[in-house]
Amino acid sequence: MNLVNHALSVAVGVILGAGVVWWVRPDKPAGVAFIVVVSTLLCFVLGASAALLSRLVGKSGNGGG
């Protein structure tokens, strides 16, 4: 399940990166790659953080109950 979540966030990041590239229209190929990389990494980190938070919230909920 973890792997699926990570893969999903990476996919979202790539798609988002492509969208940002379409909007920004960098002049250089390095700029395109930069945007895609940053977008992918950002989505991966956000996805991992969200998964971690949901696990922590779930644990504290079980512990409190």
Next chain:
Amino acid sequence: MTLVSMTLVSVTLARLSLACGVVVASVTAGFAACPPDDLKCLEDLLKAGKKASSAAGGGKTRSLSIDRGSGGPVPAGSVATPPPPRPQPGGIVVKATAARPHSAEADAALTPVREYLRAAEIPPPGVGAYGLVVFQSKATPANRDKLTMVCRSFVAFFPRGADTDVPIGDRMITVWPVDDPASPRAAADDCDFVIDHYELSAAEAAIRDAHRQQPEATFQGEGPYLVGWSPSSTRGVPDKLVLVIDMSADNSQASIDHKFLFWKSQIVLDPAKWRSGFSLDRIRVAIHDFADQYGQSMLDAIKLVGGK
């Protein structure tokens, strides 16, 4: 997951997304270079894209294909011809409460031209609208290269006022203040001359008047700036439009050209597009310039960390 494994995953992820980015970049650039119906060109491009992605990070690209049906090539999310460069704003403006006067002459788009004028001759009488190239200082060894780039853009983007027969009321004059505009070297667009003979008093007056109309325009950057008023009578009048384009962060000829292109195509042709405050376009320009400037360094760093 341990910290080490997280780091390894991140690097691998970066290389993979780098591969995707390289493919996107190469395909986007290449489709722009290939004629729409040239399947051979597109197939060669895809092969080159796969090679580029292998060199970047060994990723496999299997998402692109060419449809050999009667409809011709179907590139994945690409365009066949490159879009024209979009003008990019970079400055701050005052939101006007008064609109440009509506007359037959005012409804016609202003013709952008350039002039070298003395400070005392600014503004040119009867002109429709005008702007100034504003320096914070005269040329020093530190800023001379940048001022030269600004001069080159100024000469390249606008025709001379003397070369056009458009009535002066229909002109948008971008002024470069010099103390000797009649000099043959100025007429020859000698950038060294017009930079050395730049009249700082005109720039100081423009900064003062723009700041009076728009107190948020602090002019704290190193500049140069493009400052303009449309119509020309609105200079110094509170609540009237003033446009300030800040080129402090622009240190390449390309980015300075972008600012002049925006000044010319958007501002001159439609002063109603002078916007204030938050602007999505400014964000886009900022991301564009950052990605172009630091993209290559970032890619080199990823390759360095990830190894060959």
